[in-house]
Amino acid sequence: MSRWEGLQDLMRNWSAAAGMAIIAAILVVALAGPLLTPHDPLVPAPLDRLQGPSSAHPFGTDSLGRDILSRVIGGARISILIGVISVTISLLPGTLLGLLAGYFGRWIDSLIMRCMDMLLAFPAILLAIFITAVLEPNLTNTMIAVGIVYIPHYARIVRASVLSLKQQLFVQAVGHLGGSHTRILWRHVLPNCIPPIIVYATLGMGTAVLQAAALGFLGLGAQPPSPEWGAMLSEGRQYIQIAPHVAAFPGAAILLLVLGFNLFGDGLRDVLDPSLRSQ
Amino acid sequence: MTEALLRAEDLVMHYPTKAGGRPGRRGTAVKAVDGVSLAVQPGEVFGLVGESGCGKSTLGRLLLRIEAPTAGRVFFEGQDLGGFDRGRLKRFRRQAQIIYQDPYSALNPRQRVGRIIAEPLEIHGIGTATERQQRVAELLQVVGLRPGQAVRYPHEFSGGQRQRIVIARALALNPRLILADEPVSALDVSIQAQVINLLEELKGRFGLTYIFISHDLSVVEHISDRVAVMYLGRLVELAEREVFYQRPLHPYAQALLSAAPVPDPDAPRQRQILKGDVPSPINPPSGCTFHPRCPHQMPVCVEERPGLRELAPGHWVACHLY
Numbered sequence: 235m236s237r238w239e240g241l242q243d244l245m246r247n248w249s250a251a252a253g254m255a256i257i258a259a260i261l262v263v264a265l266a267g268p269l270l271t272p273h274d275p276l277v278p279a280p281l282d283r284l285q286g287p288s289s290a291h292p293f294g295t296d297s298l299g300r301d302i303l304s305r306v307i308g309g310a311r312i313s314i315l316i317g318v319i320s321v322t323i324s325l326l327p328g329t330l331l332g333l334l335a336g337y338f339g340r341w342i343d344s345l346i347m348r349c350m351d352m353l354l355a356f357p358a359i360l361l362a363i364f365i366t367a368v369l370e371p372n373l374t375n376t377m378i379a380v381g382i383v384y385i386p387h388y389a390r391i392v393r394a395s396v397l398s399l400k401q402q403l404f405v406q407a408v409g410h411l412g413g414s415h416t417r418i419l420w421r422h423v424l425p426n427c428i429p430p431i432i433v434y435a436t437l438g439m440g441t442a443v444l445q446a447a448a449l450g451f452l453g454l455g456a457q458p459p460s461p462e463w464g465a466m467l468s469e470g471r472q473y474i475q476i477a478p479h480v481a482a483f484p485g486a487a488i489l490l491l492v493l494g495f496n497l498f499g500d501g502l503r504d505v506l507d508p509s510l511r512s513q
Numbered sequence: 514m515t516e517a518l519l520r521a522e523d524l525v526m527h528y529p530t531k532a533g534g535r536p537g538r539r540g541t542a543v544k545a546v547d548g549v550s551l552a553v554q555p556g557e558v559f560g561l562v563g564e565s566g567c568g569k570s571t572l573g574r575l576l577l578r579i580e581a582p583t584a585g586r587v588f589f590e591g592q593d594l595g596g597f598d599r600g601r602l603k604r605f606r607r608q609a610q611i612i613y614q615d616p617y618s619a620l621n622p623r624q625r626v627g628r629i630i631a632e633p634l635e636i637h638g639i640g641t642a643t644e645r646q647q648r649v650a651e652l653l654q655v656v657g658l659r660p661g662q663a664v665r666y667p668h669e670f671s672g673g674q675r676q677r678i679v680i681a682r683a684l685a686l687n688p689r690l691i692l693a694d695e696p697v698s699a700l701d702v703s704i705q706a707q708v709i710n711l712l713e714e715l716k717g718r719f720g721l722t723y724i725f726i727s728h729d730l731s732v733v734e735h736i737s738d739r740v741a742v743m744y745l746g747r748l749v750e751l752a753e754r755e756v757f758y759q760r761p762l763h764p765y766a767q768a769l770l771s772a773a774p775v776p777d778p779d780a781p782r783q784r785q786i787l788k789g790d791v792p793s794p795i796n797p798p799s800g801c802t803f804h805p806r807c808p809h810q811m812p813v814c815v816e817e818r819p820g821l822r823e824l825a826p827g828h829w830v831a832c833h834l835y
């Protein structure tokens with residue numbers, strides 16, 4: 235079976251295919267953003283404030299009269315970027331720390347996991363606020379903050395998998411053949427840790443977008459007039475009774491993106507685990 | 514006698530247990546292997562039998578230095594494994610391979626079979642990628658699988674086929690010694706015979722030496738040249754196969770053999786039913802550890818641990834009766 239057939243397997247899994255379609259659609263919108271927006275997402279039009287959906291503004295306008303469709307399209311780029319970058323920031327060090335802690339155990343484990351416990355002891359949003367406040371409130375630092383906050387989650391998940399994997403015969407057998415720790419970790423332990431990481435990372439993308447939005451709401455994330463979905467959602471909350479569409483459309487966009495990542499992650503997990511594959 | 518391929522001297526393996534909380538109880542240990550000496554000759558099949566928990570597998574792991582013993586030494590071709598640095602230990606791994614009891618968990622579920630079998634070659638830097646592929650194809654044929662099956666995943670194979678894959682991986686480096694730790698216990702009886710025959714065939718073909726661990730006396734009788742019986746971490750009897758099966762001397766070995774099923778329903782049988790359970794290896798009985806269950810118990814058995822003595826050429830027994 236080649237890599238190409240692996241991709242075919244992925245497409246045959248409806249969940250992965252649906253997730254991939256949603257992500258691909260949002261990606262296309264994000265990449266083609268400026269070509270698709272009917273209005274400038276950043277220029278206010280005070281006369282058109284809080285209009286409902288119409289042919290001129292399919293998603294309506296917000297409190298400053300900006301076209302919500304254009305802002306949702308513009309925000310796609312930001313949200314995908316937030317999701318991918320903050321998850322990467324938590325996933326890479328988290329996985330590495332979890333691998334080392336679980337595999338080598340003893341004092342390395344204690345040292346790493348106690349540090350992780352310290353990070354976990356803070357409420358996530360408080361820690362993120364602290365980090366952005368120290369760094370400087372902007373989008374980049376929001377992503378870094380959200381990334382750091384979730385490092386312990388990945389470390390714990392990976393450590394737990396490693397602890398059970400290192401007892402498995404096939405992992406020990408590599409050592410019996412004379413294989414090095416590096417080989418055992420990279421070739422045998424890490425690949426078998428991937429399914430839980432993927433599932434958690436896809437969920438994490440959504441969480442990251444929401445966390446970034448919360449920071450934006452507090453004035454520590456994406457700064458106005460940037461059309462970040464979470465920030466738009468928070469902003470729309472003020473008008474939820476007189477103009478629900480202001481919050482509804484960015485909310486729906488977040489829902490769709492998170493749904494896409496979740497479906498894709500689940501499908502990918504099934505395909506990656508050959509023993510779960512239906513024959 | 515020629516020089517032994519593998520020789521063990523007074524191997525001891527104690528696993529410390531958690532201290533019971535009381536100060537006086539500290540320092541208890543599971544005595545998994547408690548003073549075992551043996552020598553495995555090149556080209557022989559050395560059978561190691563005993564009931565579960567008697568330390569067979571631990572002894573196997575010590576012999577191949579998967580674990581370092583608490584005390585005692587193991588010599589491979591006259592060289593002390595304990596003195597090996599990492600490089601020499603890695604070279605030793607090329608000579609000594611393991612076949613595991615459970616072929617379901619011995620193979621990485623995420624790797625294709627070809628990759629699994631090529632792994633020992635990769636680890637020891639043997640051949641180019643193409644040469645390794647050829648070697649994998651050859652090995653698959655040697656163990657009775659098709660070279661085309663190299664692209665499959667382990668879960669696509671049956672237990673017996675998986676054990677063949679494990680065997681192919683063990684053969685990849687042309688080892689001299691193979692530790693077969695209950696290699697057929699996890700398989701169906703019909704498959705057991707096939708795998709045993711394969712092991713015998715491979716032994717002749719590649720001049721292998723086996724340490725064959727099993728609790729199945731009939732399998733051991735079929736394949737072994739010599740048989741050693743283990744009880745609570747100690748060897749109690751060691752003899753040539755024919756001698757052992759016709760005239761076992763140690764009361765424990767006699768009881769074991771009398772418990773083994775015989776294919777002839779009319780054969781006269783004298784079952785010796787042992788009293789009680791195997792005592793805890795944390796706190797084994799004094800003297801001869803078998804004395805609480807032994808039908809021939811004498812006062813000396815409680816006092817003094819019997820040493821392994823050679824009663825007839827090649828027939829060693831640890832019992833005060835003789």
